[in-house]
Amino acid sequence: MPAGQSFAASAPAKLSVESVSKWFRTARAAVHALDHIDLQVKEGEFVCLVGPSGCGKSTLLDIVAGLTMPDSGRVLADDQVVAGPGRHRLVMFQDSALFPWLTVFGNVQFGLKRIPGMSRRERQEIADRHLELVGLIKFKHSYVHELSGGMRQRVALARSLAPDPRVLLMDEPFAALDALTREHLYRDVQRIWQSRRKTIIMVTHNVREAVCLADRVILLSPNPGRIREQFEIDLPRPRNINSPQLAEIAQRITTDLMAYLPEEFA
Amino acid sequence: MRRAIFAGLFFVGLIALWQAASMSGRWSPVLLPPPTDVAAYLVSAVEDGSLLDASIVTIERLLIGYASGVAIGLLFGLMTSTSRFFHDTIGLLALGLQTLPSVCWIPLALLWFGQTESAMLFVVIMGTMWSVAIATDTGARSISPIYARAARTMGSEGFDKWSRVVLPASLPFLVSGMKQGWAFAWRSLMAAEIYVTILTGFGLGHLLHYGRELNAMDQVIGIMLVIVAIGLLADKLIFSPWEQFLHRRWGTGQF
Numbered sequence: 346m347p348a349g350q351s352f353a354a355s356a357p358a359k360l361s362v363e364s365v366s367k368w369f370r371t372a373r374a375a376v377h378a379l380d381h382i383d384l385q386v387k388e389g390e391f392v393c394l395v396g397p398s399g400c401g402k403s404t405l406l407d408i409v410a411g412l413t414m415p416d417s418g419r420v421l422a423d424d425q426v427v428a429g430p431g432r433h434r435l436v437m438f439q440d441s442a443l444f445p446w447l448t449v450f451g452n453v454q455f456g457l458k459r460i461p462g463m464s465r466r467e468r469q470e471i472a473d474r475h476l477e478l479v480g481l482i483k484f485k486h487s488y489v490h491e492l493s494g495g496m497r498q499r500v501a502l503a504r505s506l507a508p509d510p511r512v513l514l515m516d517e518p519f520a521a522l523d524a525l526t527r528e529h530l531y532r533d534v535q536r537i538w539q540s541r542r543k544t545i546i547m548v549t550h551n552v553r554e555a556v557c558l559a560d561r562v563i564l565l566s567p568n569p570g571r572i573r574e575q576f577e578i579d580l581p582r583p584r585n586i587n588s589p590q591l592a593e594i595a596q597r598i599t600t601d602l603m604a605y606l607p608e609e610f611a
Numbered sequence: 612m613r614r615a616i617f618a619g620l621f622f623v624g625l626i627a628l629w630q631a632a633s634m635s636g637r638w639s640p641v642l643l644p645p646p647t648d649v650a651a652y653l654v655s656a657v658e659d660g661s662l663l664d665a666s667i668v669t670i671e672r673l674l675i676g677y678a679s680g681v682a683i684g685l686l687f688g689l690m691t692s693t694s695r696f697f698h699d700t701i702g703l704l705a706l707g708l709q710t711l712p713s714v715c716w717i718p719l720a721l722l723w724f725g726q727t728e729s730a731m732l733f734v735v736i737m738g739t740m741w742s743v744a745i746a747t748d749t750g751a752r753s754i755s756p757i758y759a760r761a762a763r764t765m766g767s768e769g770f771d772k773w774s775r776v777v778l779p780a781s782l783p784f785l786v787s788g789m790k791q792g793w794a795f796a797w798r799s800l801m802a803a804e805i806y807v808t809i810l811t812g813f814g815l816g817h818l819l820h821y822g823r824e825l826n827a828m829d830q831v832i833g834i835m836l837v838i839v840a841i842g843l844l845a846d847k848l849i850f851s852p853w854e855q856f857l858h859r860r861w862g863t864g865q866f
Contacts, residue, residue, distance in 0.1 A: 412760055430764045430766070431764075432765055434766050436761070444758065444779070445862055446779040455767075459767055460766075551640070
């Protein structure tokens with residue numbers, strides 16, 4: 346990596362979900378979690394999956410990550426069939442899933458250690474840069490239990506970005522944070538996404554959040570999980586979650602979403 | 612500080628009660644010597660070196676037996692927590708044998724090894740390893756699955772995942788297992804020292820045993836106090852701080 350060029354990023358991947366179905370069988374019942382899902386995601390596109398709980402959005406994310414195998418159908422990442430997890434598609438979880446036995450610095454380096462031929466120096470430089478990117482370089486020697494929820498998610502973001510994945514998958518990454526911290530992170534994620542251009546799929550049940558971040562919002566409905574509607578969001582960036590236009594779009598999507606809620610909630 | 616004062620008052624009160632009971636004359640001083648006699652015995656035992664010698668012999672045995680028991684127990688526990696086959700076999704064996712009080716191993720040990728150090732070591736290892744295995748297994752199973760998922764997405768699988776994620780994640784539970792193992796090893800060794808009479812070294816258990824044979828109640832109570840003190844010190848100085856530190860940093864348990 347030449348000096349001065351801080352981010353020689355690998356190209357974002359395009360994703361193709363082809364007719365993916367998934368059932369979960371328990372002793373009492375078989376739940377049809379996903380029913381013939383087709384989804385195309387362009388290189389560098391930011392897509393949000395929204396829907397009521399039980400619509401299979403997190404399952405879909407797991408399948409794209411390769412952590413769960415579909416019962417039928419397949420996922421292609423750059424025309425390669427996804428057969429298991431890999432560091433080109435990193436996942437950021439709701440609960441940061443940082444390793445408490447490592448410092449912040451150690452956590453950010455975790456994935457880098459799996460990259461063959463990377464020296465210790467390079468690893469540390471990359472980790473430093475990513476901690477600067479999320480504004481936590483001062484906390485590099487802290488342990489996870491010493492950080493607030495928002496700081497943990499920032500570290501998790503740095504950890505996911507450091508190995509330079511081609512796809513970033515985020516599973517309700519801001520759901521456990523307070524509103525103020527969340528707004529801060531929306532700004533950061535937009536800034537980082539604009540500078541790093543990853544293909545991102547994010548799962549959320551917060552429609553405003555989806556409109557604030559995504560190029561495209563995809564609405565799923567439960568029983569069985571299906572894609573119902575898609576909304577292209579062409580508001581200029583950076584977007585402010587409190588802007589009236591954004592609220593208006595979110596309101597429209599929410600109205601549609603209500604129609605797909607199971608009757609007992611409506 | 613207040614808590615320490617109250618705790619101190621409690622124990623001073625307990626000793627005062629004991630002193631009063633023995634001074635009341637209702638019980639023979641042979642059966643209930645006053646605390647001053649016990650203290651006098653302890654002082655003389657420290658002065659003639661018998662207490663220190665016995666403690667060294669005992670702690671040496673304990674460390675060897677405990678280290679072996681913990682090593683085997685940790686290994687078994689990690690095996691049973693990661694493989695269904697080992698869980699169904701060794702796991703069941705461990706569950707069964709850990710319910711067996713360690714004194715029950717003594718007749719078998721005496722017949723197999725005679726009145727030897729090996730018999731004593733055997734009893735301590737058997738008393739320790741199964742409970743350590745169970746504690747380790749339980750701990751390793753309660754690790755949040757999200758760690759393993761996160762590791763897998765970052766390309767860590769197999770041995771790399773095991774050594775960099777599963778093992779460190781289960782560390783607080785391993786220490787809890789080691790703490791439990793310590794308590795079990797201590798009990799087993801005392802049982803072994805009381806029943807296995809050998810000439811290769813008199814431990815605290817032997818002093819206790821001879822105290823009974825000589826009707827020296829001050830010695831019996833004095834040695835019991837020493838045994839309690841050693842157990843308490845190991846817990847308070849070694850295991851509890853270590854355990855609390857890990858649980859706090861790992862965010863497990865309610866510290």
